[in-house]
Amino acid sequence: MNCTNAFKIISLVIDGEASEYQKRLLDFHLLGCSSCRKAMSMCRDISEIAGKLPAPVPPEDLESNIREMLKTKADISHQEHRFRSAFLAFPAVAALLIFALAVLPLSTEQEFITETQGIAMSVHESKSADIHLSQKSAIRTAPLSDYSRQASLISF
Incomplete structure (x- = not known):
């Protein structure tokens, strides 16, 4: 050692x-x-x-001073948090709005109903039960059972 x-x-x-x-x-x-x-x-x-040595005696107003300091600090941090939240919320809302306008299709209610009916018709007309084909776009989707485990389907 x-x-x-x-x-x-x-x-x-x-x-x-x-x-x-x-x-x-x-x-x-x-x-x-x-x-x-x-x-x-x-x-x-x-x-x-x-x-x-004797134990030191704290001042009588120590507790009230500490509570006041904590309250002041909490008020300041709460105000900073609100400002920070508002500051971060604006870009998030702007990004969401840009995404909604650029990516999601802008369609009227009638177009949505027509498109939904077309998809429903293509599902019924499909000869294969495993693959469904949309009429508007050539996107193939598998049935829901391919995306989940069998146990989760049974538990519903």
């Missing part, structure tokens, strides 16, 4: 937190190291003197 490790164990021994193994290692080291023996003696003396 070197002196650096011994000094760490000295603190543990004085605080009463060292294991028996650590105490034996330190005792063995102290037999051959006079500087660590002096350090052990000094640390014990300091610990005894510190133990005799």
Whole structure:
């Protein structure tokens, strides 16, 4: 054991937190190291003197000061959070609006009904039960059972 490790164990021994193994290692080291023996003696003396000191008395208004500081900090962080939320919400709404206008088809209610009827007709006219073909676009979709596990279909 070197002196650096011994000094760490000295603190543990004085605080009463060292294991028996650590105490034996330190005792063995102290037999051959006079500087660590002096350090052990000094640390014990300091610990005894510190133990005799009276406990510090906090000011009477400490609790009210802390509560006031916490309230002020909470108010500031709440205002910052609201500003940050509003600041981030604007780009999100703008991106969603751009996505809706650019990607989603702009159709009237009549076009939607016609398209839905066309898809329904193509499903009934399809000779294969596994693949459905939309009339407007050549997108092939598999039935719902291909996208989920059988156990999840049964549990419904």
